[in-house]
Amino acid sequence: MIEMTGISKAFNGNAVLNDVRFHLKKGEIHALMGENGAGKSTLMKILGGIYSKDAGEIKVDGQTVHFKSPKDAEKHGIVIIHQELNILPDLTVAENLFLGKEKTYKFGILKTREMEQEARELLSKLGLEVHPKTRAGDLSVGKQQIIEIAKAIASDAKYIIMDEPTAALTDREIHTLFKTIRELKDKGISFVYISHRMEEIFSICDRITILRDGRYVGERNIPETTLDEIVAMMVGRELGERFPERKAKIGEVKFEVRNLTVKGLFENISFNVRKGEVVGMAGLMGAGRTEVAETIFGYRKADSGEIIIDGKKAAIKSPMDAMKYKIGYVTEDRKSKGLVLDFSIQENVSLANLKKVSVSGIVKKEKESSLVNRYIRQLKIRTSSPKQSAKSLSGGNQQKVVLAKWLGTEPEVLILDEPTRGVDIGAKKEIYQIINDLAESGVAILMISSELPEIIGMADRVLVMHEGKLTGEVTKEDMTQERIMHFATGGEQVV
Incomplete structure (x- = not known):
């Protein structure tokens, strides 16, 4: 599991996080929600080794850790899949999967066939049947998203952080993505799921942690909460009707x-x-x-x-x-x-x-x-x-x-x-x-x-x-x- 306690962070004297806590269990899909600017991405970038914390403690599997880079986080099985995917469009699918982790013979010669075969097997397990030599930029955003998950699995990720993963996906691609996430969850992989789409949170997540203005507000089990409760925790008030009443007079x-x-x-x-x-x-x-x-x-x-x-x-x-x-x-x-x-x-x-x-x-x-x-x-x-x-x-x-x-x-x-x-x-x-x-x-x-x-x-x-x-x-x-x-x-x- 992952335990983050007392996490604080400021940029140029401006406090972004203040005494925040977050707890991720093994094999769960945990939503992280809050208004824009609430500190969600900053908290996850600290967990992913992109930012250093100013205060607080992070434990992974009971061990206190200090991450100085994403590589440090990756060694503990933590990988972030950003909203802007890190796919290199001109490389093949296999080349993207093994980027920085290439398999080689002596003298640095690439084991191309071996990597392509492993890529094919890994993607097949995730329900994506594409040729390893396919140019990554020719794939849909949904398929690129699956490739990012495959990259995380290839690096032995135990904790995958996904930031707005469905923002540019079709309904069919979202269905495929959710199926993949659930199958990986059943194998013990944990997910942090950041999204503003409420219907997705109730569809796929087990628990939710809510931040507001850089502070921890609360945690709820999804089956035991409601949309209205989550919204009230996020914005600090009742939101009322979701869409305002239309009063415009339509003219010529x-x-x-x-x-x-x-x-x-x-x-x-x-x-x-x-x-x-x-x-x-x-x-x-x-x-x-x-x-x-x-x-x-x-x-x-x-x-x-x-x-x-x-x-x-x-x-x-x-x-x-x-x-x-x-x-x-x-x-x-x-x-x-x-x-x-x-x-x-x-x-x-x-x-x-x-x-x-x-x-x-x-x-x-x-x-x-x-x-x-x-x-x-x-x-x-x-x-x-x-x-x-x-x-x-x-x-x-x-x-x-x-x-x-x-x-x-x-x-x-x-x-x-x-x-x-x-x-x-x-x-x-x-x-x-x-x-x-x-x-x-x-x-x-x-x-x-x-x-x-x-x-x-x-x-x-x-x-x-x-x-x-x-x-x-x-x-x-x-x-x-x-x-x-x-x-x-x-x-x-x-x-």
């Missing part, structure tokens, strides 16, 4: 696409969004939803079709063009497309609002500070300062910075692609309220999400895509997960 058509096509990605996509309307877009991974959004925003060039704003054809060939038409786009890939990670919060928010914070081309610090501080307050971004770097923020707070950037432009059309991915349940409700407020002010919103409860809770109607085509439209009255999945898997619209 603001935005329309007609027969939009990018060959090989999607074809003949036509729909509209009205003022004050939230239109959801659902579909399985790879259905083409994000590609449609990127084309509307000018990231991609359309082969054919039209984009209509206020009844007039819009010439959008770049994101700059889209911004001229008052279109904002919160991308699903915040780290590479939504933020400049080395920039501060202030610089990131200002990037899309330079005209607003400048006079004669010179940025005025007072204007910039006023704008940024307004959205830090409004979105409740947890930060020590507007000048804190984006890369040092938790995932949910990074997402809020991306949202702040586009809210500052005062968009009339807003595309939200997975707006709450990696965001805790308290912050999700705050984002939902902001979406509601924007709709009430007349903004036309297109919201892409893989979480069907979110789509059903927020959208006035839902467009469903399958393999690059719009296969159905579901109104509020007919909105169920079963009906959406019918179209998402290729079912036809019944008129």
Whole structure:
């Protein structure tokens, strides 16, 4: 087992963890939850040897340990599978599995066949039938996730820490992943499972530990607790209804696409969004939803079709063009497309609002500070300062910075692609309220999400895509997960 007691950690004098404890038993799946910035990742990075603790004690199998690196932790059977997978895409599956642990003959010659055979056997045990020579980058994210687990097992891991493991997986891949985790649990391997998806916690975990503001709040056995109790422990208050009541008055058509096509990605996509309307877009991974959004925003060039704003054809060939038409786009890939990670919060928010914070081309610090501080307050971004770097923020707070950037432009059309991915349940409700407020002010919103409860809770109607085509439209009255999945898997619209 693992026992962490009295763990404290501060960065630049800012306390992130204060007297935290965590207890992991053999052969259990233990959820670690808390709002963004609660200290979950920091605690696990200390356990994984990435950070050193300032105070406290860690025991592994009854032995007090002091980790100075991930290698030290790995020697005790502790491995972290990060949200951003550590797969090298240009290497083969076998090369990834044995990276740093290559089997060799004398003089350093690789035992390629032996490694490939071992890779094949290991992956087969995990239910993944792929050729060891397959280029890892050609596999789906779900299969790459299984390869990461295989790497952990190959290094004799007894404790596997998984951070948001299902964030980019399809329902089928999640089912495969959970099956793999349960089989390994039965063999005595323990898991720490970090996720903001409550339904997953109740589906796969045995116990849960909750942190709030860097402190230990409590521990519960999953069968003996409820969603409401966990939420109250996480946020320190009752959350009430998960989705705010929709009050927006839907007006005339603001935005329309007609027969939009990018060959090989999607074809003949036509729909509209009205003022004050939230239109959801659902579909399985790879259905083409994000590609449609990127084309509307000018990231991609359309082969054919039209984009209509206020009844007039819009010439959008770049994101700059889209911004001229008052279109904002919160991308699903915040780290590479939504933020400049080395920039501060202030610089990131200002990037899309330079005209607003400048006079004669010179940025005025007072204007910039006023704008940024307004959205830090409004979105409740947890930060020590507007000048804190984006890369040092938790995932949910990074997402809020991306949202702040586009809210500052005062968009009339807003595309939200997975707006709450990696965001805790308290912050999700705050984002939902902001979406509601924007709709009430007349903004036309297109919201892409893989979480069907979110789509059903927020959208006035839902467009469903399958393999690059719009296969159905579901109104509020007919909105169920079963009906959406019918179209998402290729079912036809019944008129």
